[in-house]
Amino acid sequence: MSRIGKKPVAIPAGVSADIANGVLTVKGPKGTLTLTLVDDISYAVEGETILVKPANDSRTARAFWGMQRTLVSNLVTGVTEGYSKTLLITGVGYRAMAQGKNLKLQLGYSHDVDYAVPEGIEIKTPDNTTVEISGIDKQKVGQVAAEIRRWRKPEPYKGKGIKYRGEFIFRKEGKKK
Template structure:
């Protein structure tokens, strides 16, 4: 039994959820999100909650059960509060600047790295070593943060690179004489 899947997802006030033609659409104060529904689980929108149940007892339907419940929960969380990832840039000469729908990074390469910001995502740079990525879709926010981080992953000797806020970088000792 899925511990996560058993819990219904609460729908707060100001949020509406509808199931139509195999698509769950959730509308809230921050916007609208949709999710294509899986054939292996059933969804029911009751007053104030969305319940997800597996159709059979097959391994595949039971494994989709918890996943689909979490995806529904992410939709509700996204349209009410939204999601934010914060990246910290460490290193001499490493900096970031947000220019409209483009993020310009200087990461020690001979050229600047320009990253196009997808629709529905907002990127802010409160200072030149911090990047805040926010939006209502958790997958898009996390994907953009991972693509930015991939340009300079934190290295273990000096800790230089792009790291998530709160991420622990395992540090190694340097060479000895």
């Protein structure tokens, strides 16, 4: 039995949920998100909650149960509050600057890195070493943050690179003389 799957997902005021043609659509103040439903799981919108239960007693139904409930919960949270991640840039000469729908990164390469921001994602640079990524889709926000971080991962000796806010970088001791 899934402890997470048993909990119903509460629908706050101002949010509507609808199931049609195997797709769950959640509309809220920040936008609309959809989720393709899995056949082994049954979904029901009852009043102010969404219930997620296994449709049968198969192994795959039990395996998907908790994950599908979490995905439904992420939709509701996304259309009400949204998601955000913050990246911190450390290193001499490393900078970031948001320019419309592009993010310009100077990361010590011979050229600047221009990252095209996908639709539905908003990027802000409050200062030149901080990048704030926000949007309503949790997966998209995390993917964009990972793609930006991939350009220069933090290294363990000086800590230079792009890291998530709150991330611990294990530091190594340098060469001894």
